[in-house]
Amino acid sequence: MKYTFLLFFLAVAAYPDAGFAAAQEPPGKCSTSCHTDVQAVLPENHMLVEGEDNISSCMQCHLPASETLRDTSVFSAKVHKKHFSEKKLECTYCHIIEEGLSFALPGRESIGVPDAQTMKFLPEITAEWANSPFLAAVHSAKDVACSSCHGNRLPLLDDKPANKTCFSCHASYEELAAKTPGKDHPSRNPHGSHLGPINCTVCHKAHEVSATYCLTCHTFDMNPIPAGKQ
Amino acid sequence: MSDKVGRRSFLKGAAVGTAVVATSLAMDLSLTKDAEAAAKTRALPTKWDETFDVVVIGSGFAGFAAGAEAAKAGAKTVILEKMPTYGGNSIIDGGLYAAWDSELHLRQKLNYGDDSAALHTKDTILGGDEFPIPELAKILAEGAPDALNWMINEGGCKLKPVLAKAGGHSAYRTHICEEYNGRGYVEPLHRIALKYGCPEPRLQNEVTWIWRAVEGGPVLGVEVKIGGGGRSGGKVANIKVNRALVLASGGFSRDLKMRTDHYPYLKESFLSTNHKGATGEIIRFSQNIGADTLPMTFIQLYPYADPESGVLDEAGLYPFNGPGAGVVYVTKAGKRFVSEQERRDVVSFAQLKLGDAHKPTYSIFNLEMLQKIGAEQKNLDAFVAKKRIAVSDTVGGVADQLKINKAALEETVKKHNEYLKSGKDPEFNKPITPQMVNMEKGPYYGVPQWPAVHHTMGGLRINPKAQVIDIFGEIIPKFYAAGEVCGGVHGSNRLGSNAIPDATVFGRVAGRNAAAEKA
Numbered sequence: 001m002k003y004t005f006l007l008f009f010l011a012v013a014a015y016p017d018a019g020f021a022a023a024q025e026p027p028g029k030c031s032t033s034c035h036t037d038v039q040a041v042l043p044e045n046h047m048l049v050e051g052e053d054n055i056s057s058c059m060q061c062h063l064p065a066s067e068t069l070r071d072t073s074v075f076s077a078k079v080h081k082k083h084f085s086e087k088k089l090e091c092t093y094c095h096i097i098e099e100g101l102s103f104a105l106p107g108r109e110s111i112g113v114p115d116a117q118t119m120k121f122l123p124e125i126t127a128e129w130a131n132s133p134f135l136a137a138v139h140s141a142k143d144v145a146c147s148s149c150h151g152n153r154l155p156l157l158d159d160k161p162a163n164k165t166c167f168s169c170h171a172s173y174e175e176l177a178a179k180t181p182g183k184d185h186p187s188r189n190p191h192g193s194h195l196g197p198i199n200c201t202v203c204h205k206a207h208e209v210s211a212t213y214c215l216t217c218h219t220f221d222m223n224p225i226p227a228g229k230q
Numbered sequence: 231m232s233d234k235v236g237r238r239s240f241l242k243g244a245a246v247g248t249a250v251v252a253t254s255l256a257m258d259l260s261l262t263k264d265a266e267a268a269a270k271t272r273a274l275p276t277k278w279d280e281t282f283d284v285v286v287i288g289s290g291f292a293g294f295a296a297g298a299e300a301a302k303a304g305a306k307t308v309i310l311e312k313m314p315t316y317g318g319n320s321i322i323d324g325g326l327y328a329a330w331d332s333e334l335h336l337r338q339k340l341n342y343g344d345d346s347a348a349l350h351t352k353d354t355i356l357g358g359d360e361f362p363i364p365e366l367a368k369i370l371a372e373g374a375p376d377a378l379n380w381m382i383n384e385g386g387c388k389l390k391p392v393l394a395k396a397g398g399h400s401a402y403r404t405h406i407c408e409e410y411n412g413r414g415y416v417e418p419l420h421r422i423a424l425k426y427g428c429p430e431p432r433l434q435n436e437v438t439w440i441w442r443a444v445e446g447g448p449v450l451g452v453e454v455k456i457g458g459g460g461r462s463g464g465k466v467a468n469i470k471v472n473r474a475l476v477l478a479s480g481g482f483s484r485d486l487k488m489r490t491d492h493y494p495y496l497k498e499s500f501l502s503t504n505h506k507g508a509t510g511e512i513i514r515f516s517q518n519i520g521a522d523t524l525p526m527t528f529i530q531l532y533p534y535a536d537p538e539s540g541v542l543d544e545a546g547l548y549p550f551n552g553p554g555a556g557v558v559y560v561t562k563a564g565k566r567f568v569s570e571q572e573r574r575d576v577v578s579f580a581q582l583k584l585g586d587a588h589k590p591t592y593s594i595f596n597l598e599m600l601q602k603i604g605a606e607q608k609n610l611d612a613f614v615a616k617k618r619i620a621v622s623d624t625v626g627g628v629a630d631q632l633k634i635n636k637a638a639l640e641e642t643v644k645k646h647n648e649y650l651k652s653g654k655d656p657e658f659n660k661p662i663t664p665q666m667v668n669m670e671k672g673p674y675y676g677v678p679q680w681p682a683v684h685h686t687m688g689g690l691r692i693n694p695k696a697q698v699i700d701i702f703g704e705i706i707p708k709f710y711a712a713g714e715v716c717g718g719v720h721g722s723n724r725l726g727s728n729a730i731p732d733a734t735v736f737g738r739v740a741g742r743n744a745a746a747e748k749a
């Protein structure tokens with residue numbers, strides 16, 4: 001069943017509001033009350049979109065992170081910010097979720113098994129990513145979405161991204177050290193410490209307050225850490 | 231074997247008996263609880279989440295050395311570390327390594343006199359007031375050069391071309407690595423461990439129990455709490471050991487309860503040089519399955535920590551390395567108060583006896599002395615900029631900056647210069663050597679210093695094979711320990727720069743023997 005989006009939307013413009021995600025057959029439709037003209041909300045040079053009236057049409061090109069090596073973060077970030085954070089749609093409006101079994105986009109492979117804990121925290125954590133005093137929000141502001149740090153699968157509560165993941169955007173320990181010498185004493189450099197190249201996540205926490213590990217032993221002044229205690 | 235079963239059962243019975251008495255006497259709930267705690271026998275896990283030949287607890291010198299040797303011997307090995315970073319006290323350590331020789335033969339090249347394994351053993355035993363178990367002290371001393379060569383050859387360890395005669399040692403045998411901190415040995419050991427197939431240590435893996443059947447027999451495995459923090463409660467897993475468990479979990483200087491239970495004087499108000507993870511839970515779990523300990527009261531204060539924070543940085547090492555170069559320790563009144571060549575406990579208590587009003591005391595050097603013990607100019611300059619140490623062209627200038635009585639300090643330095651010339655210290659009877667530097671020429675440096683809790687000499691009883699011994703004097707099968715978690719090597723007082731060879735040498739012994747156990 002394929003339609004040209006535009007025509008399709010006109011035809012179903014009066015489709016009743018989907019209401020609560022639980023009550024609706026996934027995936028939710030784009031056209032319900034918002035995108036009577038989907039083309040109108042796309043970037044200026046965006047090609048004409050054809051396909052079903054749901055997220056799967058986007059997925060024809062914007063592949064889920066699990067299926068491509070391309071950086072899909074920007075698309076994912078924009079879609080989540082708009083629909084989840086701003087419009088308050090439930091996760092299940094687009095994702096097909098079965099607790100204890102699977103988590104997928106329509107017509108795609110599952111990317112993980114959401115346990116009860118994940119189900120409980122995922123909306124909260126996603127909200128925090130979009131807007132919070134934590135480092136995750138610093139990333140969302142730059143349109144960096146979940147998969148950039150958590151990889152191409154459902155994030156786990158215990159995830160601690162490896163340094164090489166951080167370095168895919170943030171260069172290397174050496175380059176970071178060059179940017180962060182202590183203001184008064186250059187050797188008080190969090191990226192050039194006597195502990196060596198420790199895990200980035202020891203100090204930098206995406207979903208809680210970040211804190212400079214040096215200061216668990218030392219009492220001197222150091223440059224403030226992003227998204228740290230104010 | 232049946233004998234052992236009986237003894238373990240007896241242990242259990244005794245503890246339960248205590249519980250009954252406590253309840254009937256006073257209905258004192260807390261007492262009952264204590265008695266219960268003493269008889270903690272948890273049901274063994276019904277399933278194991280993972281199995282390894284050798285499990286090592288701790289990622290310091292002892293842990294990496296054991297991991298390297300076990301993996302080299304073909305054992306499937308894992309290192310568990312509770313902290314988010316590896317290295318424990320080892321990676322923040324001062325990098326001073328006592329060995330009576332090495333393949334670099336620095337002592338011979340510098341023409342610093344004689345030394346031997348026997349002399350190193352003797353110093354270690356006398357330095358610990360004859361409390362050290364002679365066989366263990368001997369293994370440390372005999373193994374020290376070889377372990378150092380191992381780190382140089384296979385791990386890329388680099389030493390400064392200097393040697394110090396540190397407090398309590400009767401020879402110039404303290405080697406100093408390029409980094410002037412413990413990372414200079416941790417990374418070489420880490421590299422060797424990886425080279426032999428020991429995987430990276432698992433961080434934030436805290437051992438929360440050691441499994442052994444109530445009836446006795448070998449150690450079976452460990453319970454581990456993995457991860458946690460933020461919203462995650464972490465998870466709990468049980469790991470089975472096929473060949474043996476090696477404890478390399480370090481000392482307990484930061485375990486306020488354990489520390490004050492054994493030595494009430496070392497209250498919370500004492501600062502500590504140690505990392506936060508230096509706590510005693512592994513000793514408790516080991517005692518719970520029958521392990522014996524040697525005097526836990528033997529806890530060392532480091533006399534030269536940063537008075538403000540308790541941190542032992544490179545500046546805090548100069549006073550310790552200084553005696554062989556002729557450093558002078560003085561009070562605010564500008565007077566000496568102890569022989570600088572004394573052991574750490576003597577220097578610490580000489581300071582504490584002065585009283586808090588006299589905190590801190592100071593080490594006075596000239597530049598030549600500092601150069602002799604490997605201090606680099608750029609580091610000295612940085613410490614001066616941080617106001618950690620003071621510098622001046624005159625002795626009086628240093629006194630002014632540090633608010634030491636100026637006339638008295640000038641007089642003290644002058645007198646000390648004369649002692650060096652005459653070869654006699656009539657005040658404190660310090661043995662004078664020709665290597666000591668006359669402080670006639672500046673610039674002069676002053677470093678403030680004060681004692682902080684530093685090293686726990688007490689701990690688990692081991693035999694020369696690094697096997698843990700139970701309270702009846704028998705070997706607990708498949709159970710090894712090495713490094714600061716053990717007692718008996720240093721007695722009542724550890725000589726500075728003896729802990730790295732201790733942890734490294736016994737870590738190797740434990741790793742090899744653990745891997746040689748039958749699965």
Ligand SMILES: Cc1cc2nc3c(=O)[nH]c(=O)nc-3n(C[C@H](O)[C@H](O)[C@H](O)COP(=O)(O)OP(=O)(O)OC[C@H]3O[C@@H](n4cnc5c(N)ncnc54)[C@H](O)[C@@H]3O)c2cc1C
Binds near residue numbers: 310326328438542715
């Ligand atoms: C600041 C400082 C400077 C020093 N300088 C010198 C020196 O110059 N020369 C010298 O000879 N000695 C020195 N020492 C002493 C020496 O560093 C230590 O005795 C030595 O590092 C001990 O090594 P280790 O491997 O036994 O323990 P550690 O290096 O402390 O390693 C033990 C590890 O086990 C981990 N652990 C503990 N419990 C658990 C658990 N339940 N589960 C999982 N992991 C656990 C700890 O987190 C730690 O990382 C110094 C000590 C300090 C603190």
